[in-house]
Amino acid sequence: MSDDLIKSNPWLNEFSPISEDSIVLAPEDLDRATEISQRSRHPEKRWQIYLSALSLVGFEHWLEQKIPKAKISTNECTILEPPSASTSTAICNLNVNGFKICLVEVGSFLSETLFIPKATIDSIDLAAHFYVPITVNEESNVISIHGFLRQDTIHPTMLSSESTGFYALSIAQFDPNLDRLLLLLECLEPQAISLPKKAVETRTLDRILVKPAVKFKHWVQQQWNELIEIGWKLITSEKSLAGAMRSTRLDVIPASEIDLILKSLQQSGVRTTNKDQRGIGKDFEYAGLALRLYIVSATNSASSPVDENSMIFILKFQNGENLPPGLLFQVSDAEKVLEERTIESEEESDFIYCQAFGIPGEQFCITLQLNQTAALTLEPIEL
Structure with missing residues (x-):
């Protein structure tokens, strides 16, 4: 089926094949995301938390398919804690083979600029080895993974400061090769990627x-x-x-x-x-x-x-x-x-x-x- 035919007949998108970096969510995944969102004490934020929770369960399934023996722990995921779920919908502290991963749900389509909460990069407790942007199509129940960014490749000049508490990052700064991410998770030691040690001090000067x-x-x-x-x-x-x-x-x-x-x-x-x-x-x-x-x-x-x-x-x-x-x-x-x-x-x-x-x-x-x-x-x- 040609791309031109799909573009001229949008309804055919429903039958286009799913990318290998996408996951179709099952009904039980939707139930789990709903349960996570209901923990928030702020009803107005539950929909966004629901979408972020979908990205979490989808990313877990993707890892299980790609690295069956990976050690995945969600015990310290911020979105699973009611206080954190009420303030930030970025998913921090997902642990995979000892690496800390931050999942950032960026909506239903990928834009040229991604907005990453400042604390997920600056904070000692929330900073990650890898940042992974994920889109969620809630209508078709599909999540898609769009590259990754290593903490040790983030330079201060990349961080465009936003008054809303977010850094603006170009999607071009993310590595689109997810096979490379899988290789790093399997073969690299977490100590090889340094995390912030004095996040509050470095953030203070900027503010x-x-x-x-x-x-x-x-x-x-x-x-x-x-x-x-x-x-x-x-x-x-x-x-x-x-x-x-x-x-x-x-x-x-x-x-x-x-x-x-x-x-x-x-x-x-x-x-x-x-x-x-x-x-x-x-x-x-x-x-x-x-x-x-x-x-x-x-x-x-x-x-x-x-x-x-x-x-x-x-x-x-x-x-x-x-x-x-x-x-x-x-x-x-x-x-x-x-x-x-x-x-x-x-x-x-x-x-x-x-x-x-x-x-x-x-x-x-x-x-x-x-x-x-x-x-x-x-x-x-x-x-």
Whole structure:
């Protein structure tokens, strides 16, 4: 049957042969994908998770056909974990013969540009040895595999940064020869392909250079409108509010809201500012959690350099409940991680904090990660 005949009669596509790099899914595969999608606590994302789950079960079948003796483990696949399935539909941590594989479901057809979640490349926990784009035709229940990309061939110049949290990669950067992928999985040792070791630090510099910073000094200089316009609120006492600000109650967080937190920090030896607390706060969501971040100025020790300032970053639930175990809270500068803390148990605390010291103009990034969920880095904060 000629290609011209198929093009002139689209209905004949239904009878065209399936590529050797495609898999027809069985009814039980659809049931398994449905079960995976139903684990998500976000109903609006279940369809996308369903498609990604189809790519997972299809890729497993393809491997079983091509490498019957391959050791395949899905025990740590992110899509099988409810928190991860709610935030990222890329399938990370599929293990094949010791290699970590990331499957990226790219829709029903292959485009020239693929969008890969940043965390799947940058994160220590999610980075893979190989990235495999897969298309899913849900009408015919067919998945198709379209090449692969090795982690150690990814160069920073290839990573076009997207504000939505994705890298844009050209399909031309992927190796279309899947026989080569099968050979590597069978014959190569995983140690031969290096994975990121300090992903948060390398990601921090990129975010500082690309994203506009929130200038904490606007609070000090009473340039409140600049902060309010970008979604931040002022932490201050009622008596210190200027008359012009008293009509904008929604843009203010009462200082009394964090008094107990600051007293707790003081008792543990952290130097804070008590009078007319200077600070800003912001509400946001991450991994389905409604969180609030406070940033307050602090008092330096007598031995601190004259031009050095201190900030305390405090994170808590908007409703005051205890934070979930496994939540990582980290502050970095352009070169390294300065401080990080993790909630160890469910009963531990209703807040978590980090402190940073720096000179005016220096920038800091706040990064959150909950277990295997893709990390979130907020916009830089400039002293």
